Amino acid sequence: MRVLAAILTVAAALGLGGSVLAQPAYYAGKTIEVVVPFAPGGAADVGARFVAPFLEKHVAGNPRVSVRNVPGGGSMLGASFFAANAKPDGLMVLCTTSSTVFPWMFGHPSARYDLSKMRVAMTLAFGPVVYVSPRTGVRRPADLLRPAEPLVYGGIAATGSDLPVLIAFELLRLPVKVVLGFEGRGPVRLAFERGETNLDFQFTPVYLTQVVPLVRDGKAVPLFTGGAPNARGELVLRDPVVPDLPSVFEVYRELYGSRPAGPRWRAYEAAAALTFSYGLTWWVPEGTPEAALRALYESVDRIVADREFQERAKSVTGGYPLRRGDQVEAAVRKAMQPTLDVKKWIADLLRDKYNVRF
């Protein structure tokens, strides 16, 4: 009864009146399978599993939502599996990170999926915070150009979630020694705490819970965030979760006195948008009925308004709201299809500095 009452209230609020009841909801009695192309336990898996019960609660018709991990091929296997098996009925949803987008963007031969032939159902942001060890003598971003000891950054792989941060180092022309090969962001943070590295970034939930205590103890100095997109998708705003820190955009302006521009900046914008701003993206195949898409979009509004979601999202995602696919799709597509010079710039950086060949 309470569910029905809630649906009625929401329906009334949306001005749909009785029409919702007249037509049975598209998802009533159905099951949505969310394909996560990563192993259980990773950030993408945690995010997808976090949102799943809220989809059950708020998608009109209360479908069952099950999460299915299809790991392998650096997420290309699961995405290819989705492309081969998903029918345009909105019952199978693919949940990706930039690890799925980049290989497709650079035309990896094993990426047997076409993201341009999929629709964005919703997205969730992950915000990075870059911080240094006080041993470097760096107190503010401007000090980064003259550190007291060489800057050492630990990362996982150049093509993963490290990419936008590595591009930011290039953009800001920071003298950083990059050591890749760690098995995850957690071990990288341990290496920072041990003093093996002195420059690191963590996503906001981890930053707020694990790094802020270090900051309080004087063992870490937060410097800047990745920034947040404005209405046109430009990454010029501050991160809403950590508003007291400047963004990469601001740091560039402070260091070099002008607005960042050119392929470096656009490469950063594209990589950061895909990794951070739209870090987790839920896709459905092209041709999915409007009724299904609308049900998914509208569920986002209700999830974001859900107190329980707001409360729990703080610890899981850092508190970024879920975004409706129809509101962000254009920005996601823009980031996914950078101009040729930007693509070439990224490919050159990866090849020359990190020995990556596409």
Next chain:
Amino acid sequence: MAEAALQALQVFANADRLGLLLAGIVGGIVVGILPGMGGIVAVSLLLPYVFRLDAVAAVAVLTGALAVVHTSDTITSVLIGAPGSAASATSVIEGHPLARQGQAARALSAAFLSSMIGGLLGALGLTLSIPIARPLVLALGAPELFMLTLLGVSFAGSLLGKDVRKGLLSGLMGTLLGLVGPSPAAAQVRFDFGSLYLMDGIPLPVVALGIFGVAEVVDLLARGGSIAQVEGLGRGWLEGVRDVLRHRWLVVRGALIGMWAGILPALGATAGTWMAYGHVVATSRDRERFGKGDIRGIIAPESANNAVAAGDLIPTLLFMVPGSASAAILVGALLRYGILPGPRILTDHLDLVYVIIWSYALASVIGAGICFAASPALARLTRVPFAKLGAPVLVAMALGAYQASQEMGDLVSLVALGALGWFMSAAGWPRAPFLIGFVLVGPMERYFVITKNLYGWTWLARPGVWVLAAALIAPFVWASIQRLRRTRPASEVPSRQSGRRVAVDVFLTAWVTAVFVVGAVLAAQLVPGARELPLLVAGAGILLSVAQLFAVFRGHDAPEEVPEPARVRASLLLLAALAGFVVLTEWVGFLLTAAMFTLWVCLRLARMHPGFAVAYTAVLAVLVGRLASLLSLHLPAGRLGL
């Protein structure tokens, strides 16, 4: 602190909570018994249900399941010879021979008791190390982690068996297989042959199931008869308990090794178990019985693999750096309840930390109790003609392997590695070094590269590295001193220059040589940074395997026991049938294939009455379907969509 601990215990005075903990335990036991399925499957299976509970109950259910998976997985390892989870493969090596000798009861009771004590020691260690774990974990940097992986490899050295060259070749093969997938140093995927499946490397459960499980089951089926080859169940229950009491310090040592392997996220559960096993073998004076059913080889690893999961909780809870996928899922669950692992968990949620510890301890005891109670009945399975059990066991193994990445590649690897495992077993090659090489090469290379890039050569000057280097060298020094003291006759090693040339041995050695040659050729084409280790491994492999090839051709080094030709033929037929299983699954799907395979085994090997065979097959098919939907497992559908 004690007060908080007691308060947390009161949580379980509530019947509902205790009931939920029991539910978690039963879930963990079932998943543990299913071949190849470990903690990850258990936790992801329970996850959708626990989210409807409050935080305390959810944590109790998940921890309860994690605590018992490594207790019940032993049942499958000992009785059937297929690892119940990747971390219990050592119990296949030592426990399964005991089952064959009619001592299943003894092996199981020793294993359960060690598991229980290991779990309890783990819980105790967890409690005690909470105040000191943080500085200790932070004291160990990349160089020390690298040295620890080397230590693990050196433990493998004691498992090489009598024929050192075969042992080394086995280890190098496993290492080469472990190198398949992304290179940590250079952004290049190695040995993927353009296949997406191989890009992330072959999943560990598939390797453990193939090398040990398939090989064992095929051999059992080919040999005919029941698992136990002698009469009488044995009054082994008490004997197993006495074994544990006699070797009580082994239980403690195993638990300590396991806990530390868990605390250091670089190593992982499987490596911890193998290190405990290698440690027992290395420190035992009489090594004759190892590999043929030595109870000590069960006690220490079983204690270790339960302690690993407890140790793993330390980095998980104190640093939010989970050491295993199952711990990562636990973190995800905690986050959902707004509970943040990290330094503050001890001040903000100390009660919950104790709930976790108590759940772990209680589950260890209850789980072992349930397994004890169930085992007399299970041990009787070793008396049943194995042909009647063979089909369901193989189907369950295929099901377990397929859950690793839900790709046909899982089944192909399972059968291919099963064939390799069978040949190794038939030719008298030890299989333990294979799995150790496979498990440790990843962290070893990763931490070597990170160490080199962070420290240059200065890492060699770190005191921690020296301490670990001493631990690495000590056994060798000790052994040489012992050898100098004991002036033993030179001809102690029996000469086995029998002049026999054994077909399986010749074939295996030639094949292994070819694999190393292909590996070297492919490795040479990789970029710098990705190719050094594969070249080293393949190069050493070529040298050793060519030497072995000469020895084999000249009739030296023949295996002690040569399987008779009829058994070889029957095994090869079964391996071919398994290959057919994979091909058929690809086309008509898993269920239909499993049914056809079962029918074939029932009629041809078990020689059942046709009507009975059909009924048996139908029941099995329904059960597999039910199990799959109950555990939300995925079955290959087949191209024809049947």
